[in-house]
Amino acid sequence: MQIDEAREVRTTCPYCGVGCGVLAKVAADGQVTVRGDPDHPANFGRLCSKGSALAETIDLDGRLLHPEIHGRQTGWDEALDRVASTFSQTIAEHGPDAVAFYVSGQLLTEDYYVANKLMKGFIGSANIDTNSRLCMASSVAGHRRAFGSDTVPGNYEDLELADLIVLVGSNLAWCHPVLYQRIAAAREKRPEMKVVLVDPRRTMTSDIADLHLAIAPDGDVALFMGLLAYLGQHNALDRAYITAHTTGFGQALFAASKLDLAGIAAATGLSEDELVRFYSLFAATAKTVTVYSQGVNQSSSGTDKVNAIINCHLATGRIGKPGAGPFSVTGQPNAMGGREVGGMANMLAAHMEIENPEHRDRVQRFWKAPDIAEKPGLKAVDMFKAVADGRIKALWIMATNPVDSMPDADAVEAAIKACPFVVVSDVLASTDTVRHAHVRLPAAAWGEKDGTVTNSERRISRQRAFMAMPGEARPDWWIVAEVARRMGFTEAFSHVSPTELFAEHAALSGFENDGARDFDIGAYAAVDAQAYDALEPFQWPAPSPGAPLWPPEGDAWARRPEGPVRFFANGNFYTPDGKARFIAVRPTVETRTSPDYPLILNTGRVRDHWHTMTRTGKSSRLSQHIAEPFAEIHPADAQRFGIGDADIVRVSTVHGEALLRALVTARQRPGSVFVPMHWTDQFAARARVDALVAPITDAISGQPASKNGAARLERFAAAAFGFAVLAERPASIDADYWSLARCAAGWRLELALQAGRDWTAFAASLLGADAQSETLAYHDAAGGHYRFARFTGSRLVGALYLAPVPVAVSRSWAVEQLGADHADRRGRLAIVAGRPGGNGVNRGAIVCSCFGTGANQIAEAVRGGCASVAAIGAVLGAGTNCGSCRAEIRTIIDARRLQAAE
The missing domain is CATH 3.40.50.740 (Rossmann fold)
Incomplete structure (x- = not known):
């Protein structure tokens, strides 16, 4: 494709199912930049961090170019x-x-x-x-059972028109950020809009929630069966709609009514007060959209979960109408x-x-x-x-x-x-x-x-x-x-x-359709x-x-002139009699834990990476936020198993094991461990998390249950931890635990080793050594601290930091040294020390990938008087592009306020 002059091409993002429009601009020299398409009705110009970094993932490095x-x-x-x-x-x-x-x-x-x-x-x-x-196979099966076809009734506009949005098993802020931002923008215009989050974890999506229901894994069927019973008990049904457009309501309501509130609380792990608060809010709000994703679908009862949700919308006639309906959001760009x-x-x-x-x-x-x-x-x-x-x-x-x-x-x-x-x-x-x-x-x-x-x-x-x-x-x-x-x-x-x-x-x-198929x-x-x-x-x-x-x-569908399309506005489903089917489901909360495997394993995604990192792993920007695989553990469980924050932990199931960095946080549900599924043998030593997941599937949809497995934790007894920055990717890494990620001018590497080594030889194997290079080193054999920095001319080839505990080096600062000029020989000592000199800047852990803004910079801005996300954006730019980091920025602001109050 010959390029004679700059041009801009309208295309579509290849990541999640939001389907954002992208404008790819190709300069005369072939350089590509991307921005959101302001005219695309899915995103109106917005892009998430992954979409914004697409131009960084299109190089030929690692490409298969010939059969x-x-x-x-x-x-x-x-x-x-x-x-x-x-x-x-x-x-x-x-x-x-x-x-x-x-x-x-x-x-x-x-x-x-x-x-x-x-x-x-x-x-x-x-x-x-x-x-x-x-x-999303369980969504397909649930739709077909209820509607007679695999039909998603509504559209994105309904998220902005709803008075209540129920997010079930969906970390929308990280997994579908543009939809999250559309909801956030609508809520700023209409503060009366309510959001309920149903998720075992307190994810970043909870930042927008009025009510977070930290449900027990696979408690969703019981939750929505209880809602159906509540609707029946409190005269919140649309009897006319049920009679005209559905069948099977009596059986579904009878099945739901077998559980009392105490039984639902036991099955869901929620309090009766939380249940009543949610149920009464749903009952009182006609314009309700229930958005669900992998937390619903990736379950051995996923199809029943889908139908339990749809039952509640059919019972209230809240389907096919502006601002109302069940809404499955898909994970891939072309799952649909x-x-x-x-x-x-x-x-x-x-x-x-x-x-x-x-x-x-x-x-x-x-x-x-x-x-x-x-x-x-x-x-x-x-x-x-x-x-x-x-x-x-x-x-x-x-x-x-x-x-x-x-x-x-x-x-x-x-x-x-x-x-x-x-x-x-x-x-x-x-x-x-x-x-x-x-x-x-x-x-x-x-x-x-x-x-x-x-x-x-x-x-x-x-x-x-x-x-x-x-x-x-x-x-x-x-x-x-x-x-x-x-x-x-x-x-x-x-x-x-x-x-x-x-x-x-x-x-x-x-x-031969004649309107008979959706x-x-x-x-x-x-x-x-x-x-x-x-x-x-x-x-x-x-x-x-x-x-x-x-x-x-x-x-069966209604189109506004020049507007969106909604199915089932007037009933008329794709079943033989044209009526929707209520499905009488039953709660199937399975206990998979045991004395040997006492914890629940939950897998999922992080904000800036995608699937198995074959694309996002190419972008240094997308590896700034979370650069290594981790296990998110509640403090009580960490104490129970003798695990400290940033330790390396072995997560095991009957199928396999992985070595991961411990992230100890109260946002996790006690008794559960969350692990992301992105890392592969290309980027980590032992972090193929799906090797731990059992091949248990939903009997109807065949979708695997990736959110509720049985696992155990143990601290990996490391003799040494390490961190390195390298200008070139190492050919091999001789360590029990390692995780490699791209950075601006090379690679960053996390290490843990079970046995000590000749650290000088280890550094030479990792950093290299030749007659043209110079290596500076610091040894504290008694304390177990070793540091090495290798230079060729004025460029840093690599630096390695070793310690008996997780290495306390500013990662973002160390990464920046790969691209800096180090002609000042005295300044090289700062690299060996692992921290900037007196006038150096330590950004801290990266929060905003779009602008490379770190936690320390945000905290400093808060100390300087920035008291809102908007104020941080005005000063630092953070949160003003894709918006995916806004919840984390607010967390830092709140933490600084709490410290000040103390």
């Missing part, structure tokens, strides 16, 4: 022929269910569509599943697009059902397919079990990293290693999954490929290329289509552009290249002009 077979570089023809012939031979010898695709919410809809078409319509198996199974094309093992394309023979016949006829899968395929956890036991003999993994992200990840890795034939299409040459591939196929990355994604409010947006594909990288749709042609399906996979794929996808959505974008079935290139973000449904609505006497 490889068994590590040998080859051409596309040989690689594609090998994949096609091996899959064809495996199918001929063992049947279609002996092969599988494991795909990703990182794929574009066009990629997803062609992969699903190949597997279900031409190979004839439904063994295609996605990492979206890990984040994957659902639209049937990218999950138990779905057909265009929201049709694989179990339905009429739907199968329709899809088969549309595709002119020789075969069609007749039963659901293997869902993710079962798929990798089938790989392990040999039922699946050829596996193709696209745009995901299951060796790190799947539960029981060590077993998944062993299965992949033992599989006779593994293909991986990816952007990077060295992930924990790619290293086990027999064939590696270089895929195009964000910024290089064209297509569409669908966000959590059913809004379809374009991702547009603004960079040339490097080396021999190709789009995922092209790779799959080329394999399909080589397998003998040339005519059905003759597409030459994503435009054609999108048009086919749209045509299938409207094919997903319909038939208006775009004839889209051409010019229209596709100019495609504006739009919400579905978007049926072709003149297409009938369902049912004929009313509409």
